[in-house]
Amino acid sequence: MTSAGDGPDRRAELASRLDRVESRITAACAAAGRDRADLTLVVVTKTYPAADVGILAELGVRHVGEARHPEAAEKVTACADAGRAGLTWHFVGALQTNKAAAVADYADLVHSVDRLKLVTALNRGAERAGRTVQCLVQVNLDPDAARVGTGGRSGASDETLSAVVDAVSQAPSLSLRGVMAVAPIDADPAEAFGRLAAVATEVAAAHPGADLVSAGMSEDLEQAVAAGATHLRVGRAVLGERPPLG
Numbered sequence: 001m002t003s004a005g006d007g008p009d010r011r012a013e014l015a016s017r018l019d020r021v022e023s024r025i026t027a028a029c030a031a032a033g034r035d036r037a038d039l040t041l042v043v044v045t046k047t048y049p050a051a052d053v054g055i056l057a058e059l060g061v062r063h064v065g066e067a068r069h070p071e072a073a074e075k076v077t078a079c080a081d082a083g084r085a086g087l088t089w090h091f092v093g094a095l096q097t098n099k100a101a102a103v104a105d106y107a108d109l110v111h112s113v114d115r116l117k118l119v120t121a122l123n124r125g126a127e128r129a130g131r132t133v134q135c136l137v138q139v140n141l142d143p144d145a146a147r148v149g150t151g152g153r154s155g156a157s158d159e160t161l162s163a164v165v166d167a168v169s170q171a172p173s174l175s176l177r178g179v180m181a182v183a184p185i186d187a188d189p190a191e192a193f194g195r196l197a198a199v200a201t202e203v204a205a206a207h208p209g210a211d212l213v214s215a216g217m218s219e220d221l222e223q224a225v226a227a228g229a230t231h232l233r234v235g236r237a238v239l240g241e242r243p244p245l246g
C-alpha cells in the first residue's frame with residue numbers, strides 16, 4: 001500500500017498526471033478521427049487509498065476502476081461515507097466465483113466476466129441485492145492458451161465466448177454491455193485490439209446495446225482508441241507506479 005496522503009502535493013500530482021492522460025486521449029482521438037465524448041476514462045485506483053479517489057472525484061473523474069475484493073468494497077464504502085456519490089464503480093480484475101456475489105453488491109459494471117460459473121454467481125448476487133449489474137465479457141486475446149489463468153491474462157476463449165455472452169444476455173439481473181480485453185504481454189496491442197474489435201462487432205450485432213469495448217491501459221491507450229475502444233482503464237499513468245501486486 002502506498003501512503004500517498006491527501007495533501008496539496010498529491011492533488012497537484014494527480015491533476016497534472018490526469019491532464020497528461022487527457023492530452024494523450026485527445027491526441028489519439030484526433031489521430032483516429034474520433035469524438036472524445038465517445039470515450040470513457042476509467043481511472044483504476046487499485047492499491048491506492050480512498051483519499052486518492054476523493055481527489056480524483058474533485059478533479060472531475062466520474063468512473064473509478066478496482067481490481068480486487070475486498071479492497072474495492074472498502075473504498076466504495078469510504079467514498080460513499082465521504083459523500084462521493086455520483087461515482088460509477090467498475091470492477092476490472094480477475095474475479096473468483098466465491099467473491100462474485102459480494103462484488104455484485106457494489107460494482108456498477110464488471111469488465112471481467114469470462115466463465116459460466118461466474119455469470120451464475122454474479123446474477124445470484126445481483127438478484128439478492130435487488131440490482132442490475134452491467135457486464136462486459138472478457139475475451140482472451142493470448143494465442144498461447146497455456147498462459148490463460150496465469151498472470152491475470154484471463155478471459156473467455158474462442159470456444160467458450162459465445163456461451164458466456166449468451167448466458168449474460170439471458171441472466172435476469174445482469175445486463176450485457178459489451179466486451180473487454182487486456183493486450184497479451186509481448187503482443188502488438190494494435191493487432192490484439194483489432195481482434196477484439198472484430199469480436200465486439202459480432203457481439204453487438206447479435207445483442208443490440210452490447211456495444212461497449214473496454215481496452216487500453218496506461219501503456220497502450222492510443223492503440224485502443226485507434227481500434228475503437230469506448231472505455232480505457234488507466235491506472236499508473238494517473239496515479240503513479242504501484243508497488244508490485246502481492
Ligand SMILES: *Cc1c(COP(=O)(O)O)cnc(C)c1O
Pocket residue numbers: 044046067092093094182217218219233234235236237
Ligand atoms: C490494473 C489494471 C488496469 C490499469 O493498468 P495500468 O497499467 O496501471 O494502467 C487495467 N485493467 C486491468 C484489468 C487492471 O487490473
